Amino acid sequence: MAEVSDRRAQILQAAFEEFSAKGFKGATIKSIARTASLQSPALIYWYFPDKEALFREVLESRIPVLRAVRDPASLLDLPPEEVLPNIARRYLSTFDSRATQRMARLLIGEAMRRPEVAEVFGNAVIKKVLGFLKSYMARQVELGRLKEHDVRASARAFIGMLLPQAGGKMFFAAIREDGLTDEEHIETVVGIFLQGLEGKEDEG
Amino acid sequence: MAEVSDRRAQILQAAFEEFSAKGFKGATIKSIARTASLQSPALIYWYFPDKEALFREVLESRIPVLRAVRDPASLLDLPPEEVLPNIARRYLSTFDSRATQRMARLLIGEAMRRPEVAEVFGNAVIKKVLGFLKSYMARQVELGRLKEHDVRASARAFIGMLLPQAGGKMFFAAIREDGLTDEEHIETVVGIFLQGLEGKEDEG
DNA sequence: TACTCTCGATAGAACGTTCAGTCAAGAGGT
């Protein structure tokens, strides 16, 4: 039997590298074959019906990796001083990996032009993350640890506060320039967020 | 005299539409010519040396529009309860325009693969917005309206809190689903932000 | 032999770009 299609994995890996660097249109069957050290681009058509299918399989093979918030229930009752910095730290450190950066580039880049990709990304990642944060915020309000507020907005706000820092790591050197570290950023924004949502003592 | 190159503007307009819809690689000289109602793609080469130059001119012709924060000095001393909602409102309403959405799509999409575009975008837009917010926060701390904190982080945080909402308007239906309006979002996040940064009364 | 996998060659289409040439409008001389 040997391994189940050594070649297949090799082509998928190469296709991922090419697509993420150049986009769907920019990457060519030939360049993917070259990256995969194939002697002929024709071999790709033995394993995949066409370029489109290869692209889809690349996405599908990598998206499971992005299961960031996998175990929501166990976190729901923990206090925000503990949970939020953890999520933030995990979230930002995600983008330290070269492979994840490439994946993000690929997804975002293609999502701009291909609505289907945007939808997959939106449902697979964003919806889950925001959904978890909303339930978490709601639960914390219920427990009296946070004041009453619109959790749809606070969930957006929390994840959003981290985005410019993530963007700096991935694409925009201009953001990186002031040298703010992840830890410093997390400390400040979690501080703002928690003080901003703690029970009001002076108003009815 | 007549108008200064009617055709040129016509081609630039068409190129903008095509590039923003399909990206640099996806848009073709022929499709741009068709969109511009030219009888021959060759005419494009009378006004622009090559596709690359046409793309650059499209970017340059549209980026001036993005001068969002143009008059920083006059705002510096106004109180955050007034300034921040204004900035937020202006920022989010920017993405109501179809043209701006297309421009953002174009810029972000290309920035993923072309470092030069990312740099232009980073310096022209992000750096200015963040730069303004940093000076503004610093000034407000100086005036005693906000507590001492790392303004690099709070500037990121403020603009970041708005990003998911903007993303929802532009690409991700999944974010839009919960029906949170811009006004609701702004009210909540500005509230969190201001309470999160208001002078501490119980600590040294 | 039969089946799986690999490759070189290449078809066919689309790409960016070039080029020779058309056409209307205007300048200049007569």
Place this chain on the structure above:
DNA sequence: ACCTCTTGACTGAACGTTCTATCGAGAGTA
């Protein structure tokens, strides 16, 4: 008024290249 020459705007055809995808032949193993 008439002819000539020039010029800017534009076009259709074609160039060379590159793209995706196909095909038939051959190698390797059972």
